[in-house]
Amino acid sequence: MRPFEYTRPARAAEAVAAVTADPGARYLAGGTNLVDHLKLGLTAPTALVDVRDALDDTVRTLADGGTSIGAGVPNSDLAAHPEIRRRYPVLSAALLAGASGQLRNMATTGGNLLQRTRCVYFQDVTTPCNKREPGSGCSALEGHGRDNAVLGASEFCVATHPSDMAVALCALDARVRVLGPDGERTIPVNGFHRLPGATPERDTVLSHGELVTAVELPPPVPGARSTYRKVRERASYAFALVSVAALVQVRDSQFVDARIAFGGLAHAPWRARRAEEVLRGRPVTEESFQVAADAELAEARTGRDNSYKVPLTVNTLASVLRELTEEDR
Amino acid sequence: MDTTITLHVDGAEHTLTVDTRTTLLDALRDRLGVTSPKKGCDHGQCGSCTVLLGDRRILACLALAVAHDGARVTTAAGLAPDGELHPLARAMVDHDGFQCGYCTPGQVCSAVGMLAEAEAGWPSHATRDLTAATELDDAEIRERMSGNLCRCGAYPNIVAAIREVSR
Ligand SMILES: Cc1cc2nc3c(=O)[nH]c(=O)nc-3n(C[C@H](O)[C@H](O)[C@H](O)COP(=O)(O)OP(=O)(O)OC[C@H]3O[C@@H](n4cnc5c(N)ncnc54)[C@H](O)[C@@H]3O)c2cc1C
Ligand code: SF4
Numbered sequence: 394m395r396p397f398e399y400t401r402p403a404r405a406a407e408a409v410a411a412v413t414a415d416p417g418a419r420y421l422a423g424g425t426n427l428v429d430h431l432k433l434g435l436t437a438p439t440a441l442v443d444v445r446d447a448l449d450d451t452v453r454t455l456a457d458g459g460t461s462i463g464a465g466v467p468n469s470d471l472a473a474h475p476e477i478r479r480r481y482p483v484l485s486a487a488l489l490a491g492a493s494g495q496l497r498n499m500a501t502t503g504g505n506l507l508q509r510t511r512c513v514y515f516q517d518v519t520t521p522c523n524k525r526e527p528g529s530g531c532s533a534l535e536g537h538g539r540d541n542a543v544l545g546a547s548e549f550c551v552a553t554h555p556s557d558m559a560v561a562l563c564a565l566d567a568r569v570r571v572l573g574p575d576g577e578r579t580i581p582v583n584g585f586h587r588l589p590g591a592t593p594e595r596d597t598v599l600s601h602g603e604l605v606t607a608v609e610l611p612p613p614v615p616g617a618r619s620t621y622r623k624v625r626e627r628a629s630y631a632f633a634l635v636s637v638a639a640l641v642q643v644r645d646s647q648f649v650d651a652r653i654a655f656g657g658l659a660h661a662p663w664r665a666r667r668a669e670e671v672l673r674g675r676p677v678t679e680e681s682f683q684v685a686a687d688a689e690l691a692e693a694r695t696g697r698d699n700s701y702k703v704p705l706t707v708n709t710l711a712s713v714l715r716e717l718t719e720e721d722r
Numbered sequence: 723m724d725t726t727i728t729l730h731v732d733g734a735e736h737t738l739t740v741d742t743r744t745t746l747l748d749a750l751r752d753r754l755g756v757t758s759p760k761k762g763c764d765h766g767q768c769g770s771c772t773v774l775l776g777d778r779r780i781l782a783c784l785a786l787a788v789a790h791d792g793a794r795v796t797t798a799a800g801l802a803p804d805g806e807l808h809p810l811a812r813a814m815v816d817h818d819g820f821q822c823g824y825c826t827p828g829q830v831c832s833a834v835g836m837l838a839e840a841e842a843g844w845p846s847h848a849t850r851d852l853t854a855a856t857e858l859d860d861a862e863i864r865e866r867m868s869g870n871l872c873r874c875g876a877y878p879n880i881v882a883a884i885r886e887v888s889r
């Protein structure tokens with residue numbers, strides 16, 4: 394591990410100034426991803442700017458009835474927050490499906506959004522990886538490919554985004570508040586994480602020095618039912634093979650609206666706009682579930698090891714929709 | 723780069739100079755000789771390094787010591803200050819909740835932190851109704867303790883020990 398300076402500014406603006414001024418500086422929050430990366434040698438910052446004093450760590454109700462979550466709120470506190478459990482249960486459920494009790498106590502809202510892929514080659518400095526070392530090649534294309542993306546991937550990178558929380562935030566149409574050297578901006582979470590294209594080294598649309606300060610949720614959708622379903626290789630403490638966050642509104646046994654996001658399928662949480670489009674106005678039937686899921690996966694591209702993800706996703710979405718509409722059929 | 727920090731560990735205050743790269747786990751074990759937290763994986767994947775930071779269970783292997791200047795840390799050894807076993811540690815002995823014992827200090831700290839979380843009404847992935855009161859059945863205990871692996875597979879007895887103390 395390369396030596397680094399450590400500072401802990403009291404204010405967000407100071408943290409932004411410190412990181413902006415030094416191309417080798419990185420933000421440190423809970424450290425559950427970054428400290429691991431320091432040990433693995435995936436990154437070698439010259440300075441760590443600890444943002445835990447600088448970031449808001451409260452959950453507040455906004456004037457429009459929405460909710461603001463400070464980027465410093467730990468994952469555990471957010472999952473357990475009474476307002477989140479009552480008004481945005483899909484977010485609590487997604488957080489609780491991730492990592493472990495100890496890790497959720499350390500991990501922050503901002504750090505969770507910015508966590509990097511668990512691609513085994515990305516995490517192994519002895520193998521080529523375009524995300525870690527642009528231009529070196531992608532070991533996952535020919536190598537162990539069970540975790541590879543099936544949607545939106547490129548010849549440069551087939552990694553998936555590992556966050557459970559971010560999948561729920563996408564279904565909730567959350568906004569990410571960011572402070573940068575030129576001031577504040579707000580970015581829809583659908584679009585915050587990038588698809589890899591030819592530049593997989595960039596996970597998100599943030600530039601160096603930009604600090605996530607909060608996540609804002611719009612007011613809950615009236616009458617919507619929601620759930621988060623995660624499929625993984627053991628019952629707990631494992632990343633998703635596939636996950637689904639879904640909110641549905643149903644009237645007279647017809648879908649009025651649906652908001653669906655997938656984890657485990659792409660370089661970013663995947664908002665299933667096609668499936669949503671298919672469901673709107675359709676009757677609540679097994680056939681609708683199937684047609685919607687098939688429509689979303691129609692463009693899936695699979696390799697040698699990950700073709701299982703297509704039927705797994707179709708079946709998981711159908712099962713989630715079945716569960717959410719039990720009373721409507 | 724060296725920094726001087728203070729740690730309150732199991733009731734004792736220590737001032738030490740650490741390289742910024744030192745984890746809390748290495749500071750405890752290698753610098754202070756507090757060896758009850760164990761290094762299993764050093765990557766957040768096993769839970770054997772679990773300690774209480776204030777009242778919260780965390781992983782000492784993913785915490786930088788320099789980021790915890792002034793912190794109050796309790797290890798499994800600190801839960802038994804005068805050789806008097808903590809009820810949870812006692813229950814682990816009574817229920818044979820270990821074989822080699824390597825994971826045990828982490829299991830004990832994790833369970834103590836977990837029981838406080840349940841007491842505070844925190845739900846888990848095993849909780850069906852997120853807005854209802856928490857009841858610690860075996861499925862809840864297993865889920866909440868999933869961050870602590872036991873290579874000896876003492877899980878049924880660990881769950882039994884925690885179940886007894888949670889009642
Ligand atoms: C064994 C293990 C299992 C896990 N399982 C899961 C799982 O099942 N599901 C899941 O979703 N996650 C899982 N995680 C990942 C965990 O959720 C993340 O590590 C955690 O959320 C990161 O948050 P942090 O505050 O610790 O971030 P840090 O490690 O401090 O930072 C992560 C990255 O974000 C940047 N950063 C931090 N805060 C900000 C900010 N405010 N603005 C801009 N950049 C910032 C840092 O510079 C760094 O690049 C697991 C982790 C481990 C170790
Ligand atoms: S999939 Fe992406 S992260 Fe994994 S080896 Fe290829 S380029 Fe690297």
Ligand code: FES
Pocket residue numbers: 760761762763764765766767768769770771772781782783784
């Ligand atoms: S040593 Fe910390 S989790 Fe394994």
Ligand code: FES
Pocket residue numbers: 819820821822823824825826871872873874875876
């Ligand atoms: S008792 Fe041996 S690892 Fe748990």
